[in-house]
Amino acid sequence: MLIKVFGSTVFGVDATTITIEVNIDKGIGYHLVGLPDNAIKESSYRIAAALKNNEYNFPGKKITINMAPADLRKEGSAYDLTIAIGILVASGQITAEEVGQYIIMGELSLDGNLQPIRGALSIAIKAKEEGFKGFFLPKQNVKEAAIVAGLDVYGVENIKEVIDFFEGNGTLEPTVINTREEFYKTLEFPEFDxxxxxxxxxxxxxxxxxxxxxxxxxxxxxxxxxxxxxxxxxxxxxxxxxxxxxxxxxxxxxxxxxxxxxxxxxxxxxxxxxxxxxxxxxxxxxxxxxxxxxxxxxxxxxxxxxxxxxxxxxxxxxxxxxxxxxxxxxxxxxxxxxxxxxxxxxxxxxxxxxxxxxxxxxxxxxxxxxxxxxxxxxxxxxxxxxxxxxxxxxxxxxxxxxxxxxxxxxxxxxxxxxxxxxxxxxxxxxxxxxxxxxxxxxxxxxxxxxxxxxxxxxxxxxxxxxxxxxxxxxxxxxxxxxxxxxxxxxxxxxxxxxxxxxxxxxxxxxx
Structure with a gap:
């Protein structure tokens, strides 16, 4: 089964949307293409452990993952959550009809918890520009991404929260920040006088x-x-x-x-x-x-x-x-x-x-x-x-x-x-x-x-x-x-x- 999920990469100070195609077929193997760096290539080990520790399986089949555009180098471990959700949907372990309407980013720990990422604000701005419905990212980054109005930003602590959201079982709510109110509310005078x-x-x-x-x-x-x-x-x-x-x-x-x-x-x-x-x-x-x-x-x-x-x-x-x-x-x-x-x-x-x-x-x-x-x-x-x-x-x-x-x-x-x-x-x-x-x-x-x-x-x-x-x-x-x-x-x-x-x-x- 072929499924498409979406992540993002930051180049300079601007983001570019990355389409991650996950195809699961007969056979055995794990093939990751599209100029990934070593941190992304190692993601299979983190994903396998995170899925097992949350009572899901890493499919023992032929898994082919393409990160497009294929000529743009992808770096870092922030695609772990994106690839993991893609594997779960492609293998039929979860149903997520709206998964293509969201940007999903986050580094996975072996227990399925999420580590912070870089460039959350740039990614959120790009997601809104391209008409995505929402953005899933680690809870540590949610405040900077929620600055962008008109985009549902979900801060998550564990991969299970994302799975429950797509299956309709969770209570996850988007983080809402009034940017102007937040800007003036936290305005403080510098330390030195x-x-x-x-x-x-x-x-x-x-x-x-x-x-x-x-x-x-x-x-x-x-x-x-x-x-x-x-x-x-x-x-x-x-x-x-x-x-x-x-x-x-x-x-x-x-x-x-x-x-x-x-x-x-x-x-x-x-x-x-x-x-x-x-x-x-x-x-x-x-x-x-x-x-x-x-x-x-x-x-x-x-x-x-x-x-x-x-x-x-x-x-x-x-x-x-x-x-x-x-x-x-x-x-x-x-x-x-x-x-x-x-x-x-x-x-x-x-x-x-x-x-x-x-x-x-x-x-x-x-x-x-x-x-x-x-x-x-x-x-x-x-x-x-x-x-x-x-x-x-x-x-x-x-x-x-x-x-x-x-x-x-x-x-x-x-x-x-x-x-x-x-x-x-x-x-x-x-x-x-x-x-x-x-x-x-x-x-x-x-x-x-x-x-x-x-x-x-x-x-x-x-x-x-x-x-x-x-x-x-x-x-x-x-x-x-x-x-x-x-x-x-x-x-x-x-x-x-x-x-x-x-x-x-x-x-x-x-x-």
Whole structure:
């Protein structure tokens, strides 16, 4: 008897429906075709044990299973439940007339219990698009899949529940989630707050500007100055995620198997990979393609601590994603694209010893050591960082203050207001939403300077030996400062403040 059941595979961040044809005929054998990997080939052992432990038989006949489309490689153990149900129906052990109207996915334990799968949200979205009636999956994944409205999503703990459903004996009910209600109900404020930061008022101002315009930022300062502490608090002042951003972010984390029990992610991600990370772990890919850190940071913050300690080739692979807001991974057998619109926050010591220009420094570095250290950051990468902030240690009298500083909630209000101005400004552009994304054309349109501002910028570039790359960056940042001031025009005071945030372009830093 021939029966068709349906599963799904995730390629990139999108799913593709897989038709699993199960044919049982006279003879003996188990034949699995359609480019399955080893985990799928081993499924017969798990399925046989799970069926026996739930009082069903693994047919002692010739079983042929085809996974179509046959030219697409299938990976992982999530097809166990799909194949098992197909075998039961094809062998006549259960009757399931509507089995073809459902997507069925799940890894089987030997007792028939189900283990979680990856990409549940992407699979549910595809199932709805293709008109399937429902989706059976492990209970651990049900909340992320139930985000999709208009699809019956059933979270199951054991294969017996699925069998009982198709035979009309069970009480299994679909999980229903009001996505908007769930999004706002679980909305919490981030753990870290700028109110806990003592001193560093000028640095907080820089962070506010960076968050308001979506600017990439680098923090330069000696060990213990508070670079990491400040970076961890940036998500607390970023504008709240929209529902669309939350769905988009959840989809990526679902593919990577990193969605927590809450289902829908409503906090901006903060990713902080170690400096020993490889280029594949950073941008994604691998023999079984997975999103990397820059995609997991989509709509959030990617923090690279001790930037010069990262391998240069690892940092260089970020140049295209920083520019295009997506990363394309090309291999001989596949090409996939992951979204990667993130805010880069990096930190570094000013020298190998960490105490450059500090008269009280215990260790000093030679000019050649300095040059070697700083040259690890290439000009093209630095060109994509708008704001350079010098972080200095906080004096004891400020550290010992009992009064809290301005809270993240108060800063966030100003940042959100500035972002709303930018959203209105760029509403006619499909891929530009905030100032950091402006191209040269938009810079010339929205950052026009009067004669006083133009002369100030010219004087600063000549006197401070600022590089040519600084010009557009200063204009972008000054546009954001003007938005925070609710100013239609970019004035000389906005230009003057933006000039301060180009430390690494000055003579004596990068040569």
């Amino acid at each position: 700028f109110a806990e930061v003592r001193g560093q008022e000028s640095i907080k101002r820089c962070m506010e500007i960076a968050a308001a315009g979506g600017h990439n930022v680098i923090l330069i300062g000696p060990p213990g100055a508070g670079k990491t502490m400040l970076a961890k608090r940036i998500p607390s002042i970023l504008p709240p995620m929209t529902l669309w951003e939350a769905l988009e972010t959840t989809k990526i984390h679902s593919v990577a198997g990193k969605v927590k029990d809450s289902g829908l992610m409503n906090q901006r991600p903060f990713r902080s990979p170690h400096h020993s990370a490889s280029s594949v772990s950073l941008v994604g890919g691998g023999s079984y393609p997975q999103p990397g850190e820059i995609s997991l940071a989509h709509n959030g913050v990617l923090f690279l601590d001790e930037l010069p300690e990262f391998k240069r080739e690892v940092l260089e692979v970020m140049r295209q994603p920083l520019e295009d807001r997506e990363v394309t991974i090309s291999r001989a057998k596949f090409t996939i694209t992951y979204p990667s619109s993130f805010m880069l926050v990096a930190s570094m010591n000013p020298s190998p010893g960490g105490y450059f220009n500090d008269p009280n420094a215990p260790v000093s570095s030679s000019p050649s050591e300095m040059q070697r250290y700083l040259s690890k950051i290439s000009g093209p990468l630095l060109d994509r960082i708008d704001i350079h902030i010098e972080v200095t240690p906080v004096p004891f009298d400020q550290l010992s203050e009992k009064r809290n500083g301005e809270s993240s909630a108060e800063i966030r209000k100003r940042v959100t207001s500035a972002r709303e101005i930018q959203s209105e400004r760029f509403k006619s552009y499909e891929y530009i939403h905030y100032n950091a994304q402006m191209t040269t054309r938009q810079i010339r349109t929205y950052c026009q300077l009067d004669e006083t501002s133009l002369q100030l910028l010219k004087s600063a570039m000549e006197r401070l030996n600022l590089s040519a790359r600084a010009y557009d960056r200063i204009l972008k940042v000054s546009r954001t400062i003007a938005d925070l001031d609710n100013s239609e025009a970019v004035n000389s005071n906005h230009i003057a403040e933006a000039i301060q945030y180009r430390s690494l372009d000055r003579e004596g830093w990068l040569g």
